[in-house]
Amino acid sequence: MVSPGCSIGHVLLTIAMPAFALELIAHDVQEVVCSQGLSECTVKDESPIALPGRKNNAVDIRDLKAQVKLCCEDGAMCPLCLVIDMLLSIQLSRANSRTGQRAASVKVCYTPSSLPICKRVEFTVNRETLAQQNKAHLSLVIKKPQGVSFSSRVQVSVHPTKQRHLIGELVVPSLDEVCVSDLQEHIKECNAPRLNSIVHQARKLVQLEVVGRNSSLLDRMCLQYERNGRCQPWCSMTVPLFSVTPCTCFQIWWDEGDQRSRRSVSCPFGDRAGVFQRTVWENVTMSVVQGQMTSAGSMLLWSLSAPCRLEGEVWPCHRTQGATESWCEETKGLRQQLSNGTWRQNSKGLWEIQGAFEGINLQLSPCAMVKVKERKNELGPFCYNNTSRWRWPLLVFALALLICSAVLLHYLLHDEVKGWARRWYYDKCVKAGTRHVVLLSPPDADDVVSRLMCGLGSLLCDRGFSVSVDQWSRTEQGSSGPLPWLHSQLLQVERLGGRVILVLTGKARERTEEWTHQQQQQQQQQHTEAKGKVQDKGLTRITSPYSDVFTASLSCVKADKQLGRARERFLLVDFESHPAHHPCHKKHLPELFRGLPLFHLPSQRRALLYDLARGRGKGSGGRKRTEPLQKQPTAGDDERRRRDVFVGKKQKQKARTKEKTTN
Known part of the structure; x- marks a missing residue:
C-alpha cells in the first residue's frame, strides 16, 4: 500500500535511457503505485473470464501506457518487468456520504501469446483529495511477466473503460539491440x-x-x-x-x-x-571469357573475386603493338560500377561479382581494368586470350608427349610396374567372402545408431564378407552369454581371417574409460590383498565387466594389445552424424584404443572396405601368398656361376695330369 502523498516519478528510478527506451528500475519498487487520492492499493491474480463487479462503476480508465523495463538488484542480473501506467477518471457523487470514501478496482490483462494473463488492482477513493480534479494515476509493475521475453510482442487491455480502442501494444527489444548497448552487463541472455x-x-x-x-x-x-x-x-x-x-x-x-x-x-x-x-588488393583476381549475344554479336564476360566487397569501377580496353605490358587503351563509354552489381560468396569464401561488356571486338585481344577505391593505381590489365588457332597443335603435341612419357616410364619402371600388377592381381583374386567381420554395437545404441549399423552390416554382406552383428545374434548371446559368444566369433576371425569392428560413440568412450579405471582398481585390490595390508571387509567390489558384448570386447582388446596384435584384429569406426568428440576440440581416445585404426563413416567408407579386403589372411597375422615367389637371378649370381665352372675345369685338368703321371 502507498500513502496518498507518493507520486510515480519518485518511485521509478531511471538509470539509463538507450535509443530503444529500455530503462533500469530498482528491483524493490512496489508492485502497485497509486497517486494522491487513492489508498489501500493491492493487486491479486484474476481470471480472464471473470465478470466486473459493482465497485467498478465509479472508475473510468481514460489513458493507458505500457512499457518494458529492467528490474535490477545490486550485483545481480536484471529480469524484464512490465510497467503499466493508467489515468483514472472517478465519479465523486457515488462516494460514501459519511466517510467520503469508496472502494473501486480495475482489471489489467496482458497477452504475450494466445492466452491473456490478468491482474486486479483494488483501492479506496478518498473524496476530499480528489475534489479539485476528479482524476488519479495508477501504476502496476509486473516483475518477470510470464511469457514475455526479448523480441516478443505484448498486448495490454484494461477494464472498465468507455473507450473501445484503449489497448496498448508494445514490442520488446531484441537481444541484438540490447546486447550491443551499455545494458548488456545487466542482462543474463547477453x-x-x-x-x-x-x-x-x-x-x-x-x-x-x-x-x-x-x-x-x-x-x-x-x-x-x-x-x-x-x-x-x-x-x-x-x-x-x-x-x-x-x-x-x-x-x-x-x-x-x-x-x-x-x-x-x-x-x-x-x-x-x-x-x-x-591483403585485399593482392588477392583480387579477375577473369574474362567470350560470351554470345542473342543478336549474333560478341560480348566480353568478366568475373572479379576478392576477400572483401570492393567499391570501384571496371572498364574494357585493348592493347596495341609496341605498348608496354601494363598499358591498355580504354574503350570509352563502357565503365561499370562495382557497387551496382550483386556480390555473392563462392565456395572458397571469396566475394565474387560478375558483369559483361557488349559489342566488344574479340580479335583485338580485349582486356579489362579495375580501379579500386582508396588505391592509387589500377589493377590489370586482365586479358582475353584467343587460343582457338593454337588448340589443335597443342592437342597433338600433348598427345605425343603423353605417348613418349608412357614409353619412357615403361622402360624405366618395368620391374616396379610388374610388381604392382602382381599385387593388384593378388588383391583382386582373393575372395573377400572368406573373411569374417564382427560388428559390435556401442553401449548407447539408439534407433538411429542401430539403423546405421544395420546399413553397414548389409553393405559388408553385399561386398562378399561373412558378417556377424551382435544385434542380429541376441538369441545366441542369451543362451551362451556375451563373452562366450564373442570368443566364438574371434575363433571365426582367426580361422577365416578378418576384423572385429567397434562402433565408437561418446557413451562408448565413457564406458571404456570406466572399464579401464575398474581394471586398475581391481589390480590394486588384488595387490593389496596379496600383501595382506588391508582387510577384504572394507574394499569395494568391482562389478562384472562382461555386462554386454561391447564391454566384453574390451578385455580381448587389452589381451591382444599386450601381445602386440590388436591392430590386426580390431578397428574403430564412428558415424559422422553421431561423432564421439567435437571436430575443433578433439579429446584423446581412451588409452585402450590408442593405436587402433579409426575410420569416419560415410566419408571414409572406401578406405574401410579397402582395409578389410586386404586384411589378414587365413590363420596368420600377415597376408598369405597364393604361391611362393622365386628369387630372380642377378649379375652377381651369373659371375659366381661362371667362376664355379672355371674352377671345376681346372680341377678336372689337374686330376687328368696326375693320373697320366701315375701311369
Whole structure:
C-alpha cells in the first residue's frame, strides 16, 4: 500500500535511457503505485473470464501506457518487468456520504501469446483529495511477466473503460539491440565471450584472446569475411597475417553442452583498414571469357573475386603493338560500377561479382581494368586470350608427349610396374567372402545408431564378407552369454581371417574409460590383498565387466594389445552424424584404443572396405601368398656361376695330369 502523498516519478528510478527506451528500475519498487487520492492499493491474480463487479462503476480508465523495463538488484542480473501506467477518471457523487470514501478496482490483462494473463488492482477513493480534479494515476509493475521475453510482442487491455480502442501494444527489444548497448552487463541472455586481438608484426600473425565471465567453459569460434558472410569453423587462437583483411570477423560463443549461449560478432580490423588493405588488393583476381549475344554479336564476360566487397569501377580496353605490358587503351563509354552489381560468396569464401561488356571486338585481344577505391593505381590489365588457332597443335603435341612419357616410364619402371600388377592381381583374386567381420554395437545404441549399423552390416554382406552383428545374434548371446559368444566369433576371425569392428560413440568412450579405471582398481585390490595390508571387509567390489558384448570386447582388446596384435584384429569406426568428440576440440581416445585404426563413416567408407579386403589372411597375422615367389637371378649370381665352372675345369685338368703321371 502507498500513502496518498507518493507520486510515480519518485518511485521509478531511471538509470539509463538507450535509443530503444529500455530503462533500469530498482528491483524493490512496489508492485502497485497509486497517486494522491487513492489508498489501500493491492493487486491479486484474476481470471480472464471473470465478470466486473459493482465497485467498478465509479472508475473510468481514460489513458493507458505500457512499457518494458529492467528490474535490477545490486550485483545481480536484471529480469524484464512490465510497467503499466493508467489515468483514472472517478465519479465523486457515488462516494460514501459519511466517510467520503469508496472502494473501486480495475482489471489489467496482458497477452504475450494466445492466452491473456490478468491482474486486479483494488483501492479506496478518498473524496476530499480528489475534489479539485476528479482524476488519479495508477501504476502496476509486473516483475518477470510470464511469457514475455526479448523480441516478443505484448498486448495490454484494461477494464472498465468507455473507450473501445484503449489497448496498448508494445514490442520488446531484441537481444541484438540490447546486447550491443551499455545494458548488456545487466542482462543474463547477453552473456557472450568477447575477443581481443594483438598484432605481432615480427611473428607475422595475430594473437586472439577470449575474455568473458564464463572463462571456465570452452569457447567455440568461426571466421567470416564481412558480417553477413558465411562463417567457417576456426579452431586456432592465431591467424596468419597474410590472411587478415579489414572485413575479417569472428563469431564466438560459450559451449554450454546442448544449450549454446548467444554469439558475439567481432570485426577487430575494420578501424585499421589502411594496414590490412594491401591483403585485399593482392588477392583480387579477375577473369574474362567470350560470351554470345542473342543478336549474333560478341560480348566480353568478366568475373572479379576478392576477400572483401570492393567499391570501384571496371572498364574494357585493348592493347596495341609496341605498348608496354601494363598499358591498355580504354574503350570509352563502357565503365561499370562495382557497387551496382550483386556480390555473392563462392565456395572458397571469396566475394565474387560478375558483369559483361557488349559489342566488344574479340580479335583485338580485349582486356579489362579495375580501379579500386582508396588505391592509387589500377589493377590489370586482365586479358582475353584467343587460343582457338593454337588448340589443335597443342592437342597433338600433348598427345605425343603423353605417348613418349608412357614409353619412357615403361622402360624405366618395368620391374616396379610388374610388381604392382602382381599385387593388384593378388588383391583382386582373393575372395573377400572368406573373411569374417564382427560388428559390435556401442553401449548407447539408439534407433538411429542401430539403423546405421544395420546399413553397414548389409553393405559388408553385399561386398562378399561373412558378417556377424551382435544385434542380429541376441538369441545366441542369451543362451551362451556375451563373452562366450564373442570368443566364438574371434575363433571365426582367426580361422577365416578378418576384423572385429567397434562402433565408437561418446557413451562408448565413457564406458571404456570406466572399464579401464575398474581394471586398475581391481589390480590394486588384488595387490593389496596379496600383501595382506588391508582387510577384504572394507574394499569395494568391482562389478562384472562382461555386462554386454561391447564391454566384453574390451578385455580381448587389452589381451591382444599386450601381445602386440590388436591392430590386426580390431578397428574403430564412428558415424559422422553421431561423432564421439567435437571436430575443433578433439579429446584423446581412451588409452585402450590408442593405436587402433579409426575410420569416419560415410566419408571414409572406401578406405574401410579397402582395409578389410586386404586384411589378414587365413590363420596368420600377415597376408598369405597364393604361391611362393622365386628369387630372380642377378649379375652377381651369373659371375659366381661362371667362376664355379672355371674352377671345376681346372680341377678336372689337374686330376687328368696326375693320373697320366701315375701311369
